[in-house]
Amino acid sequence: MELRIDRQALVPVVQQIVDALAGWIRQDAVQPGTRLPSIRQLARENLLSQSSVSEACERLVAQGVLASRHGSGFFVAPPPSSSDEPSDKDWLEDTQITQDSVPQSSQWELTLGCGGLPESWRESDDLGYAIRQVTRTDMAGLFNYSTPMGLPALREQLSRRLKQFNIQADKNLILTTTGATHGLDLIVRTLLEPGCCVVVESPGYSKLFDLLRLHKIDMIELPRTPRGPDIDALQCLLATHRPKALFVNSACHNPTGSSLAPVVAQQLLQLAKKYAMLVVEDDVYADFQSSTRTRLAALDTDVVYVGSFSKTLSSSLRVGFVVAGSSVITRLRDVKGITSMGGSRFCESVLANLLASGAYRKLVQRQRQRLNGDMAAVLQVLEDADWEVFGKPAGGLFIWARPPLCNYATLQRLAKRFGVVLSSRTAFSPSGAESDWLRINVAHASDSRALAFFRAAALDRPQVS
CATH class of the missing domain: 1.10.10.10 (Winged helix-like DNA-binding domain superfamily/Winged helix DNA-binding domain)
Incomplete structure (x- = not known):
């Protein structure tokens, strides 16, 4: 063999x-x-x-x-019986494959639209070494909460790292969180009130939509273009609705993979100032793309910036952070203390070790190199198969694409033949509207099953006489 x-x-x-x-x-x-x-x-x-x-x-x-x-x-081994209980994989954050009556994926199937790296990409050596270092040198980290603001050594490392994105943030303006979702939750429950309205991108991040619904916040949809939010549409929305806040991805937008153009960033911030609107920048995919990309927080210190290491390093560590002005950080810190006591000192110590040693920097360099290669290869396959691609991303994790065969039921059956599970039709819309576009994770799309599916979708489309 x-x-x-x-x-x-x-x-x-x-x-x-x-x-x-x-x-x-x-x-x-x-x-x-x-x-x-x-x-x-x-x-x-x-x-x-x-x-x-x-x-x-x-x-x-x-x-x-x-x-x-x-x-x-x-x-x-024989396949699992249908009576088996759902595995932990069915509940993973951001899979979105069970939200639209899509069959649950099995060990034989490829989840083409999932939100993270394949498990085979994960590197354990540096992480294991950092864990051993922390257990030997910081016994308190095994038993105690972190400080209310987060471990000082980690916040110092974060402050240095943010300078690579031209974001100037003193460690006292950085609050650690239990992942980016926790950071977004703190922002919503602290800075917004039930019944107020906010602007969200469409398509956009489904977990954010769920969070806003949970807190009874009304959402106004703002179309996403390959250069960022539609500025003309935003101006009309602001004049009509006077929303309290705008939630936006700058680089490696989820799900389109697009990045914010500098001129769009400037126009967006000017409108935010004019209408006194809070801007929340979700940048959890920051390290999958070059640090030279435009960040709103680098242009305006009033922007509330959210980051995380779950996508690149480990979903189990659950370490994220929020950067904001002093008064906002103080309010977020107080709510964090009420709702979660404090973060994990152990997890924060491990991350601080990886950042200080340079191991994390080398890790994301390898990930970017590999993703860039997969992105170029998958874009070529999609082009050859006549798929329509939104904006043709220059890097990152996602491609937003529409197949020549646009009947979703037929497409789903075709995907199943190749062992592929598609992303939800409705998860990326704030209103739950159906879409013919699919989120494609390039780290999974280089799999032979996905490549065969892309080509078959073009071959099976209706022929024009």
Whole structure:
């Protein structure tokens, strides 16, 4: 069995073995109970260490793909029964695949529109080293809350890092949070009142829409263009509704992948000043694109800026932050103290260690390089297959695209044939309106199943006579 391991790839060899074996089982429709070649044979035929092959097989056992029989080796496991309880994966933040009656993804399926990096991209060595360092040097971090504002050492590192985006923020103007969603929640419950209205981008971030609904905040839809929010539409909305705030992505917009043009940023801030509107800049995908991209917080210190490390580093650490003026930060800090006591000193210490050592900087450089390559490749495939792409992103995680075949039910059936799960039709609209556009995660779209689906969607479209 040829596993085709690329030793120059950034993906660890063990993970490549896992992917190769799972792909073989899926693509060849290998029957449950089929015995795999022995560990020794697989290692010898592919010039691999037996320990690497063994670890990969054990991972597949843990995932339910393989079964192990003592003294007999590894066998293909039967598929899970329909009565099984939902796995943790079904509840992951920002998957959006269960919100529109889309079938839940299984271990065999590819979630084309998910919101984060594949697990195979995650690198554990630097993170593990930082965790060991913290457990050896900061025992208090294992047991105590962080300070109300957040760990001083982390806020100092954040202040230095923000300068790369031309955002000048003293550490006393930075409040750590338990992820970006926590930061947005603090902003909404502290600075807004039930019944007021705010402007949100459409398409936009579904979890933000859910949060605003939870707090009974009315939403006004602002169309997103490839250069940022539609300024003409924004001017009309401001004159008519006088909203309290605007929530906006600047770089690597979710879901379109577009970034804010400098002239649009200037016009947006001028309108915000004129109508006394708060601007909240959600920049959780900041590190997936060049730091030279325009940030609103770099142009105006009144902008409330939200960041996070969940997408790049670890969703389990749950460390985010908010940057704002002194009076706003004080109010957010007080509400944070009431609602959550304080953040995790341990998680904040781990992140501070990674930032100080330079390990995080090198990590995101590797991620950007890999994403840029995948972005270029997927855009070419979509162009060849006659998909319409929104703005053709220059980097980042997402592409917003519309297939030649626009009947969603037919498209969904076609995707299922290739083991692909599509993004929701309604999740990215504040009003729940259906859309023919799909969010495509380029880190997943380079998978052979996705590439075959893109091409098939063009071949299956209705022919014009």
